[in-house]
Amino acid sequence: MRRDHPMPCPDRHDALAELALGTLAGQERSDVLAHVARCHACALELSELSRITDDLLQLAPAASPPVGFELRVVERVLACSTSAPTGRPRRRKRHRLASWRPAAVAALLAxxxxxxxxxxxxxxxxxxxxxxxxxxxxxxxxxxxxxxxxxxxxxxxxxxxxxxxxxxxxxxxxxxxxxxxxxxxxxxxxxxxxxxxxxxxxxxxxxxxxxxxxxxxxxxxxxxxxxxxxxxx
Amino acid sequence: MVRPRATSSDEAPDEALLAGMALGDERAGVAFVRRYQRRVYGLALGILRDPGMAEDVAQDAFVRAWTHASVFDPRRGAAATWLLTIARNLSIDALRVRRPEPIDPGDLAFADLASGERLPEDAVLADEMLARLHDALAGIPEAQRRAVALAAFYGRSAQEIAEIESVPLGTAKSRIRMGLTKLRDAVSVEEAP
The missing domain is CATH 2.60.40 (Immunoglobulin-like)
Structure with missing residues (x-):
């Protein structure tokens, strides 16, 4: 086991792992965040565990989405850009003709x-x-x-x-x-x-x-x- | 003169594509979607186990990344991590809203991540560090692996994991912590000179 940095506080061990995994909530989360802000060892531990959590997501097996996936994403983004500059994009909104950008669609369809x-x-x-x-x-x-x-x-x-x-x-x-x-x-x-x-x-x-x-x-x-x-x- | 089929967008680094997306360059966005659609959809499908829901969530993830590309900060992490985290969070939201029934511990797709059934040509495992993490996941006790998977992929709290696994809360917390720190230590040892 490699320990080239100070050990985190023993009473925060469990909570640091849960915080890194994003599953800590409420007062407990607030308490740990406040502690991490003033404890270098726990902050370092949290950073390392968070990196492992991020990397775990990359182990998920890849899978091919249904045909046309790219097109549907582009459709929604373009709809969003013409109708809702901010906030949650509207789904499956019909487009005005002027909202289409042939260059983007041609690039995709190529x-x-x-x-x-x-x-x-x-x-x-x-x-x-x-x-x-x-x-x-x-x-x-x-x-x-x-x-x-x-x-x-x-x-x-x-x-x-x-x-x-x-x-x-x-x-x-x-x-x-x-x-x-x-x-x-x-x-x-x-x-x-x-x-x-x-x-x-x-x-x-x-x-x-x-x-x-x-x-x-x-x-x-x-x-x-x-x-x-x-x-x- | 014949123009090459590959465009600069197809070869650009993630950060450049996101910068282009933030400026409204659709070609950059298309290249970004094409580059990550299999991984984002695969993650959503693994969590949700419903192709229709997975496509919806994967689309949501790309739309969100695209429309928020301007706030992506490469100093805080890789684009792939940022995107997959968005997909993971959206998947968990969808799971909580649309499928409230408890998870069957015997049906955990991600608890089997380290089963060795992955295709050898999988691009993710071409990354040396991720390959080590994959091996480390296979090496920790199953109970710890399941606890980490339930938390990392399904967003389950220690209390929820305790209920799913029918163990005391303290045991669930210990499994989460020990599993995650073992993974960290395994990768760190390999990284040490």
Whole structure:
């Protein structure tokens, strides 16, 4: 055992460990903090035990979050930055079009390689004009069924065209998988990919291999093939 | 000329990314989320054992870190520690609100941290100090390991641990203290020249 610093006060031993772990509360916590403020040995002990506590968190096994996790974080942060500069961010808030920052989303989507993009590229007729390299335009359409809006589809042009879907309260409790399909102006259809809704909410995006203006319609389809909602782009 | 796919944000140190996030650089934020999402989600999932809740909490942790990046002080600790502590605290809050039932000591995910079932390529264990801590955790008595895990990961007080483990309060306190100080001593001995 290495003891190259003064021993902490014996009557504070237990409390120092609990304070380091963040589980000490009330008067006992106040008493220990007051003691640590004037006792060098206990302050040193607390510092070392706190470091071990911090390091323990890093031992937690890593796990991959559901697909689209990054996108949902960005969505919430952007919503927060446009609607609530301080305080707790609002969750799943619908965004105004102006709140989107194409550079951020494009940076994020550049890392998303969905099979749907390949499908879309394969289904696109040859000879179409390339997307505009400058002044990207974002199109927004309501995702609706029977007159009720369940979310939005946004399609951005530019050097990296992308499609982004947000779904609000589409179904009841639980999680379900939905498929995003698009119909092109030439009538062909393509599945872009699938994502999960949690409690009826979700968001998902994918870079497009086809020009943004080649899309006519986006569909949200259940795994049984039923159309849940659609958007005319 | 072909531009490299890797951006400067992907390679920047944590502190630089947080500084960029504080200034409103979304690319820095995206890189930060991408870098830590597996660890934050893994921690939340280990504590909550519910994928939906874990995702909510992990998102909350990143949103909070992002929106409070300006107050991060690298002199007080590493960014990873700061972020994981946020995730841990939010997980404990969620656990207390949404799952009030007592913890079954036999179902403690983190009491098995030192079970040796971790993947060898785990990046965390590439850190020498953390690998030593991992080994030290495996070496302390199980009762102490469980007490430390209940406090460190689940935020359980000594009184709560005493009730969960059906032991006197003094015993719970001793287990917490002895377990944690043994871990500290094991790492400190290894660090000594």
């Amino acid at each position: 890392a998303v390689v969905g099979t749907g993009a390949g499908l879309l590229a394969a289904s696109t007729t040859a000879g179409k004009a390339p997307p505009a390299a400058s002044r990207p335009v974002t199109l927004s359409a309501s995702l609706a069924r029977h007159g009720r809006v369940f979310g939005h589809v946004r399609v951005s042009s530019g050097r990296t065209p992308w499609l982004f879907v947000t779904v609000d309260d589409l179904t009841g409790p639980g999680s379900r998988t939905v498929i995003c399909e698009v119909t092109l102006v030439d009538g062909t259809t393509a599945k872009l990919g699938r994502f999960r809704l949690s409690q009826g909410y979700g968001s998902w995006g994918v870079p497009l291999a086809a020009p943004a203006d080649s899309l006519r319609r986006a569909l949200l389809v259940g795994t049984d093939g039923s159309v849940l909602a659609s958007a005319r782009i």
